Amino acid sequence: MARKPFIAGNWKMNMTAESGKQLIQELKPLVKEAKCDIALCVPAILIPAMVKAAKGSKIKIGAQNVHFAENGAYTGEISATMLKEYGVKYVIIGHSERRQYFGETNETVNRRTLAALKNDLCPIVCIGETLEDRESGETEKVLTRQLEIGLAGVEDIKKLVIAYEPVWAIGTGKTATDEQAQETIKFIRKKLGKMFCVKDANRVRIQYGGSMNAANCKGLMAQPDIDGGLIGGASLKKDFATIVNYNK
Ligand code: PGA
Numbered sequence: 001m002a003r004k005p006f007i008a009g010n011w012k013m014n015m016t017a018e019s020g021k022q023l024i025q026e027l028k029p030l031v032k033e034a035k036c037d038i039a040l041c042v043p044a045i046l047i048p049a050m051v052k053a054a055k056g057s058k059i060k061i062g063a064q065n066v067h068f069a070e071n072g073a074y075t076g077e078i079s080a081t082m083l084k085e086y087g088v089k090y091v092i093i094g095h096s097e098r099r100q101y102f103g104e105t106n107e108t109v110n111r112r113t114l115a116a117l118k119n120d121l122c123p124i125v126c127i128g129e130t131l132e133d134r135e136s137g138e139t140e141k142v143l144t145r146q147l148e149i150g151l152a153g154v155e156d157i158k159k160l161v162i163a164y165e166p167v168w169a170i171g172t173g174k175t176a177t178d179e180q181a182q183e184t185i186k187f188i189r190k191k192l193g194k195m196f197c198v199k200d201a202n203r204v205r206i207q208y209g210g211s212m213n214a215a216n217c218k219g220l221m222a223q224p225d226i227d228g229g230l231i232g233g234a235s236l237k238k239d240f241a242t243i244v245n246y247n248k
Pocket of ligand 1: 211
């Protein structure tokens with residue numbers, strides 16, 4: 001079965017209820033004919049308003065993080081049940097900014113992933129190497145650890161999405177080349193085949209992320225193992241629709 005392409009935006013800590021609503025209204029007619037799945041992962045406080053704004057369109061609203069507990073004394077955190085109550089379908093887990101600035105580890109990524117799956121949310125699990133890892137030839141080792149620990153105990157790998165985001169390409173304007181992204185994502189799929197089974201690994205959607213934009217999306221999406229994109233900067237403007245319509 002062919003994998004359905006999936007283009008997701010990550011607004012990070014950008015947009016307001018007003019500007020977000022406006023952008024979604026602009027995007028709606030532009031993505032009407034899209035053949036791929038589409039999501040916008042927005043700041044938690046904007047979720048209710050953006051779900052309402054996107055209603056009746058192909059755009060699904062996602063979150064940017066989820067706590068691993070069902071509820072309890074975790075000041076400032078948001079549970080999977082709370083996200084679901086507002087119509088959230090996807091949740092980004094383990095984004096490199098969370099790993100870098102907020103102490104996220106492969107272990108907490110694992111706990112969040114299991115909590116999301118348990119509550120029928122689709123995790124977008126982010127993995128990726130730093131420039132230092134790549135230059136010292138550690139990329140495969142780092143990715144292997146992120147996958148083995150991050151996905152431990154997952155029963156059905158097909159229920160999640162992997163986003164391969166080389167840290168050196170995020171927000172830097174420095175995209176991985178089509179070949180670099182394909183080669184690494186192929187490695188990830190092979191690794192998933194060994195950890196789970198080849199049949200399931202061949203059905204998992206793996207996105208590329210890191211300075212993907214309207215100009216470079218076609219080349220990346222043409223690669224056999226790349227099933228979509230996780231888009232930061234370019235998801236804050238109309239360009240996002242051009243990426244969604246990469247095949248037109
Ligand atoms: P970018 O961000 O597209 O702005 O590089 C991607 C991401 O962090 O998900």
